[in-house]
Amino acid sequence: MRLFTDLRLSRAPMAAFIGVGLFWGSFAAFLPDLKGRLAIDDGMLGLILLGAAAGALLAMWVSPRLDAALPRWGLTVSGLMLGLAVLPFGLADSVLPFIAGVVIIGTATGMYDILANARVSRLEARHGLSMMNLNHAVYSLGYAAAAMLTGLAREAGLAPGPWFALVGAVVILAVGLTLRPEIGAGGAQDMPQASRGRITPYVWCAGLVALIGFFAENATEGWSALHIERTLGGGAAEGALGPAMLGLTMGVGRLAGHLVTMRGAETTVLRWASLMAAAGLVTAAAAPVPLVAYLGFACLGLGVSVVGPMALALAGQMAAPGARTLAVSRAAMIGYLGFFIGPPLMGFLSDAFGLRAAFGIGAGLILVIPLILVPRMRRLVAA
8 A cells, every 4th residue: 555655665754744843833832822922922932933043044054064974864864963952942931042042943953844845755766656636645643732721731731841851852762763764765866965056946936935934833833822821711721722712733644735736737636735724824813713713723733734834845856856855955955944943933923913813824825836936836846
């Protein structure tokens, strides 16, 4: 059966996506408590979260070089870095230690994620399969599970310190699955290169699609709990259900995308998925009660789930074999700016206009994909 074959082949990158999802799901669900402990407003929280973006930018410069130097071990090294960084994260009770933790984890998750995406791209090319959506589905399901469990832990009164120590330990244990060798069958032409190569117009477009998709995904993940608890008056468990709902529906959407998407149909799926995501975010922004917000987040999750993975997969497909890590890294360098800048930008917008307006602005940004970027990608392929 295709699904089991794909699961077996992509075991190593899946371990990375699980680890990244476990941390960010826990972080999103614990964000109201962390914000309260630091006694900061939305704007200051947004500024602090820029530290993750700074770390991600460093990761995007380092990752191709690490992959070229350690093609068998780069994924494992970055996973260990993430687990060790998460272990003490919940102990930060003032702004400076919290900023330091955010920067370090932003770097580690960026490296782990980029190298996992690059490995999936090489596996896709080697085996003639489409596995990017499946691997990102594992991230989303891990994120959803972490968010739900974190919500229960918050309701039970558990402090962030023990919880993030547990998450860090699980991430370290999962790193063992990344030890599987994956270089060899593709020959020397498949070896990753660290050359600087320019960013092609197609990679620019794919990166911008990923940027908008990851912006909508992570900005909503990071602020959905606050929206439900503060704007709509929900409790801690109800707030945690916001990011959990988003993560769960994104996992379902990516699994569906993995099973039904064929090579060549990606841009059509991108167009319709973006329209669904924009509609879902508008619904969540205008929601009068938490239940309507959950429905909006579910619609957003189903739509936005395939946007980032498909954009990165297309960047890899259009690259020469030895340049796949470089192409995916460059697309990710553009795309993951949205992933990491999304939460702080939402903080600034919320501080200035309120969370409802911030979500509405995000919906407008998503519409750039079907109206401008997808047509441009099609023209570049036809040229």
